[in-house]
Amino acid sequence: xxxxIFGSTGDLTKRKLIPALFSLYQRKIIGAxxxxxxxxxxxxxxxxxxxHLELKKFIPEYDPKDDSRFxxxxxxxxxxxxxxxxxxxxxxxGSLEKKHxxxxxxxxxxxPSTLFKKVVDLIKSCGLTVGKGYSRVxxxxxxxxxxxxxxxxxxxxxxxxxxxxxxxIDHYLGxxxxxxxxxLRFSNAIFNEVWNNKFIDHVQITNSETVGxxxxxxxxxxxxxxxxxxxxxxxxxxxxxxxxxxxxxxADDIRDxxxxxxxxxxxxxxxxxxxxxxxxxxxKGRNVLPYRSESEVDPKSKTETYAAMKLFVNNGRWKGVxxxxxxxxxxxxxxxxxxxxxxxxxxxxxxxxxxKEDHTPNIMTIRIQPDEGIALTFNAKHPGSKLILHPxxxxxxxxxxxxxxxxxxxxxxxxxxxxxDQTLFTRRDEIEESWRYIxxxxxxxxxxxxxxxxxxxxxxxxxxxxxxxxxxxxxxILPKELRTEHGHNI
Amino acid sequence: xxxxIFGSTGDLTKRKLIPALFSLYQRKIIGAxxxxxxxxxxxxxxxxxxxHLELKKFIPEYDPKDDSRFxxxxxxxxxxxxxxxxxxxxxxxGSLEKKHxxxxxxxxxxxPSTLFKKVVDLIKSCGLTVGKGYSRVxxxxxxxxxxxxxxxxxxxxxxxxxxxxxxxIDHYLGxxxxxxxxxLRFSNAIFNEVWNNKFIDHVQITNSETVGxxxxxxxxxxxxxxxxxxxxxxxxxxxxxxxxxxxxxxADDIRDxxxxxxxxxxxxxxxxxxxxxxxxxxxKGRNVLPYRSESEVDPKSKTETYAAMKLFVNNGRWKGVxxxxxxxxxxxxxxxxxxxxxxxxxxxxxxxxxxKEDHTPNIMTIRIQPDEGIALTFNAKHPGSKLILHPxxxxxxxxxxxxxxxxxxxxxxxxxxxxxDQTLFTRRDEIEESWRYIxxxxxxxxxxxxxxxxxxxxxxxxxxxxxxxxxxxxxxILPKELRTEHGHNI
Numbered sequence: 001x002x003x004x005i006f007g008s009t010g011d012l013t014k015r016k017l018i019p020a021l022f023s024l025y026q027r028k029i030i031g032a033x034x035x036x037x038x039x040x041x042x043x044x045x046x047x048x049x050x051x052h053l054e055l056k057k058f059i060p061e062y063d064p065k066d067d068s069r070f071x072x073x074x075x076x077x078x079x080x081x082x083x084x085x086x087x088x089x090x091x092x093x094g095s096l097e098k099k100h101x102x103x104x105x106x107x108x109x110x111x112p113s114t115l116f117k118k119v120v121d122l123i124k125s126c127g128l129t130v131g132k133g134y135s136r137v138x139x140x141x142x143x144x145x146x147x148x149x150x151x152x153x154x155x156x157x158x159x160x161x162x163x164x165x166x167x168x169i170d171h172y173l174g175x176x177x178x179x180x181x182x183x184l185r186f187s188n189a190i191f192n193e194v195w196n197n198k199f200i201d202h203v204q205i206t207n208s209e210t211v212g213x214x215x216x217x218x219x220x221x222x223x224x225x226x227x228x229x230x231x232x233x234x235x236x237x238x239x240x241x242x243x244x245x246x247x248x249x250x251a252d253d254i255r256d257x258x259x260x261x262x263x264x265x266x267x268x269x270x271x272x273x274x275x276x277x278x279x280x281x282x283x284k285g286r287n288v289l290p291y292r293s294e295s296e297v298d299p300k301s302k303t304e305t306y307a308a309m310k311l312f313v314n315n316g317r318w319k320g321v322x323x324x325x326x327x328x329x330x331x332x333x334x335x336x337x338x339x340x341x342x343x344x345x346x347x348x349x350x351x352x353x354x355x356k357e358d359h360t361p362n363i364m365t366i367r368i369q370p371d372e373g374i375a376l377t378f379n380a381k382h383p384g385s386k387l388i389l390h391p392x393x394x395x396x397x398x399x400x401x402x403x404x405x406x407x408x409x410x411x412x413x414x415x416x417x418x419x420x421d422q423t424l425f426t427r428r429d430e431i432e433e434s435w436r437y438i439x440x441x442x443x444x445x446x447x448x449x450x451x452x453x454x455x456x457x458x459x460x461x462x463x464x465x466x467x468x469x470x471x472x473x474x475x476x477i478l479p480k481e482l483r484t485e486h487g488h489n490i
Numbered sequence: 491x492x493x494x495i496f497g498s499t500g501d502l503t504k505r506k507l508i509p510a511l512f513s514l515y516q517r518k519i520i521g522a523x524x525x526x527x528x529x530x531x532x533x534x535x536x537x538x539x540x541x542h543l544e545l546k547k548f549i550p551e552y553d554p555k556d557d558s559r560f561x562x563x564x565x566x567x568x569x570x571x572x573x574x575x576x577x578x579x580x581x582x583x584g585s586l587e588k589k590h591x592x593x594x595x596x597x598x599x600x601x602p603s604t605l606f607k608k609v610v611d612l613i614k615s616c617g618l619t620v621g622k623g624y625s626r627v628x629x630x631x632x633x634x635x636x637x638x639x640x641x642x643x644x645x646x647x648x649x650x651x652x653x654x655x656x657x658x659i660d661h662y663l664g665x666x667x668x669x670x671x672x673x674l675r676f677s678n679a680i681f682n683e684v685w686n687n688k689f690i691d692h693v694q695i696t697n698s699e700t701v702g703x704x705x706x707x708x709x710x711x712x713x714x715x716x717x718x719x720x721x722x723x724x725x726x727x728x729x730x731x732x733x734x735x736x737x738x739x740x741a742d743d744i745r746d747x748x749x750x751x752x753x754x755x756x757x758x759x760x761x762x763x764x765x766x767x768x769x770x771x772x773x774k775g776r777n778v779l780p781y782r783s784e785s786e787v788d789p790k791s792k793t794e795t796y797a798a799m800k801l802f803v804n805n806g807r808w809k810g811v812x813x814x815x816x817x818x819x820x821x822x823x824x825x826x827x828x829x830x831x832x833x834x835x836x837x838x839x840x841x842x843x844x845x846k847e848d849h850t851p852n853i854m855t856i857r858i859q860p861d862e863g864i865a866l867t868f869n870a871k872h873p874g875s876k877l878i879l880h881p882x883x884x885x886x887x888x889x890x891x892x893x894x895x896x897x898x899x900x901x902x903x904x905x906x907x908x909x910x911d912q913t914l915f916t917r918r919d920e921i922e923e924s925w926r927y928i929x930x931x932x933x934x935x936x937x938x939x940x941x942x943x944x945x946x947x948x949x950x951x952x953x954x955x956x957x958x959x960x961x962x963x964x965x966x967i968l969p970k971e972l973r974t975e976h977g978h979n980i
Contacts, residue, residue: 183871187836346677381673383896396884406873
């Protein structure tokens with residue numbers, strides 16, 4: 001098997017793909033017979049390319065002496081997508097096939113989505129998918145920028161690759177705690193039983209980032225938080241939280257259930273969406289620019305860097321349960337978590353008797369990153385003579401049990417591609433269904449009056465987002481670090 | 491208010507009662523107007539008595555200088571129960587009433603139950619309950635040694651004190667984690683929902699002691715593990731686990747529900763009881779005597795120092811759920827805990843797909859002592875590319891959250907007596923119902939062939955107890971410290 005990475009001089013390759021391949025190499029999942037063919041427009045020697053990968057920076061445990069065999073596996077070829085020399089490229093690949101006695105190929109498109117079609121065409125016209133051995137193709141997000149473009153791209157790709165060979169990456173699906181949601185829900189009677197509208201009051205999904213848009217102004221201006229985060233990562237997490245039990249854990253049984261979720265989503269109402277854009281401010285001792293002053297950003301930009309919405313799943317299991325989702329840049333903390341808040345039965349007999357109140361609904365927290373874990377907030381008795389409730393937390397810390405050395409998302413995903421398991425990749429119909437849902441939302445936001453900028457860097461987002469959940473008598477749940485000594489904030 | 495302790499030269503007074511009263515004094519729940527009247531047969535001066543209390547040994551934070559006002563509150567009177575000088579005693583009490591401007595009294599019977607009637611008679615004949623102010627009387631276990639003797643004692647006491655003034659101590663009810671069971675069950679949707687035979691496979695209640703019978707040979711020979719532990723502590727814990735939600739948290743509503751539990755217990759079958767008696771052995775680097783060689787024990791004694799039984803609660807909520815209870819002396823570890831084991835749904839879709847098995851049913855563990863806490867054993871996903879289950883534990887450590895300084899059982903119970911709350915005390919009908927249940931068991935055990943001794947000190951008890959649960963395809967759950975890295979042993 002070989003992997004051919006297009007766009008290999010970009011950040012993704014050096015930051016994620018090469019370190020992940022190195023780790024798979026160390027774990028002996030790939031060996032010396034697994035050439036890593038890096039393709040780029042730039043004319044670079046192999047040595048220049050290896051230098052460019054900054055192995056020591058991105059792979060702390062890398063040792064040039066011990067790991068020279070890994071370097072031997074890496075090849076660099078210059079290919080100009082606009083006028084590619086098919087014969088030469090094909091010959092290079094052909095000789096590698098011979099040398100490493102393999103004709104199985106993974107084509108990894110680590111480049112902007114605008115180039116997807118061009119690369120697919122090149123693969124086809126160079127006849128790289130012909131012959132024995134299988135071909136798999138891997139796309140990074142975004143797959144399109146709306147339903148139409150996604151369908152168009154999918155159609156185009158499907159002429160060259162069958163769906164079973166296409167791996168659309170959503171790196172959130174490679175995160176341990178996202179994958180854990182199915183195990184948690186379906187293998188534990190205690191969670192399985194309450195996972196429905198009879199017991200669940202509401203669900204919160206939060207993706208909070210501290211970084212701004214970094215150097216991606218050009219991309220972000222055309223994208224915004226809803227397309228950048230909601231359409232993919234947040235809807236994927238939502239799907240796992242909401243899905244009915246699949247018939248089996250095969251890729252298609254799971255994805256069949258996930259797509260049912262997307263199809264059950266009620267259209268979002270305009271008043272249930274809040275968008276925001278970060279202002280200038282002072283974060284961690286330094287001044288940060290407002291979004292509108294970032295490089296390649298329109299000084300009057302209406303692009304949102306924050307979005308929160310309330311949505312409903314229209315099926316028997318979830319009818320009436322609001323889902324509050326939010327994502328944003330330049331916020332107070334970096335964390336992604338799900339909070340499943342159960343209906344509050346704590347009052348029961350305890351309130352009737354005039355006992356002083358300090359209680360919580362049960363909250364199941366799934367901490368996706370960075371402090372992976374699972375926690376349950378519940379009521380215990382406060383020590384002392386009286387039967388007074390007190391909210392406390394039971395915690396399972398993932399790293400404490402499994403160690404910090406769990407595979408990173410890209411390592412998991414590459415491994416899955418190598419073994420040919422599509423479970424953690426987005427199927428065509430999922431992509432298209434998510435755009436079908438997101439398109440009207442994007443349109444609605446476009447019509448909305450937006451007085452940007454409207455939130456401070458280092459805050460928890462615009463005040464309107466607090467009102468969105470507040471008008472239902474609820475509150476955003478604070479991350480673990482900021483909860484009061486009471487173990488809760490609600 | 492004053493407390494009059496009969497049997498004040500015994501161990502209970504110096505080990506538990508005085509330290510508990512000291513702590514209530516420090517917390518300003520009792521003040522200088524709360525005389526502690528210690529009564530004993532021995533002729534001792536106050537100074538001798540204070541010395542005998544070994545305050546420095548049993549109250550680490552005691553300081554003779556700072557705490558001299560506490561010492562001032564303590565009185566010692568010599569009273570010979572067989573020929574008591576009522577006039578003198580009454581006069582002493584009367585002058586204290588005057589001095590401390592109170593006529594409310596708590597009579598604490600910290601002496602062998604054989605003397606209960608005599609003391610009650612003395613209180614009556616000396617007219618100590620007459621006059622203004624209320625009188626409360628406190629009995630230590632055992633209340634009787636079978637149903638008949640319990641009824642007789644209760645009848646006798648009821649001539650002097652109404653039920654609402656009688657406080658029968660079961661010090662397990664003073665333990666935080668026993669009191670916590672109601673809060674846990676009834677104020678948390680997630681536990682409340684699964685607390686029935688639809689979800690619960692079985693329940694285990696374990697009281698494991700490392701000590702032998704110490705210097706109580708005479709008492710223990712006549713008592714044995716079933717009367718010493720089952721009839722009171724274990725049935726009390728069982729009642730809290732099994733009870734239906736009370737109408738309110740008033741003492742009588744709670745006790746009404748607890749007694750319903752005792753009345754719902756099916757008679758235990760002979761084959762569902764295992765008894766044991768410890769042999770000699772080598773524990774923690776020293777030789778320990780077999781039970782039969784302990785002081786005041788018959789060298790051919792048939793008294794059990796261990797008992798395990800399986801029982802059923804015959805009502806709609808619990809039908810079909812076995813409860814496995816066990817208690818014993820000279821076992822491997824000192825701990826008391828409840829394990830509520832849910833039915834195993836972990837297989838679900840995960841097994842069908844041929845996934846390697848390593849899963850657990852959900853287990854709710856309530857650690858009553860010494861490492862108080864609540865834990866939930868559940869399945870998570872094992873890190874890596876495949877969706878493989880792995881049992882893990884979520885833990886709430888009581889001391890980590892509330893600190894180690896929570897009131898000890900006797901402090902809680904004395905406080906309850908002072909404020910007149912009977913919730914944590916055993917009502918007459920509860921005592922009698924528990925004997926009605928235990929009497930036939932004791933009789934059955936008496937007829938059983940017992941090849942004593944039958945277990946090693948430092949073990950987990952007789953092998954027959956493993957068979958008792960093993961023949962149902964289950965296992966005793968190991969305490970936290972001994973569970974494997976898998977987080978479970980089943």
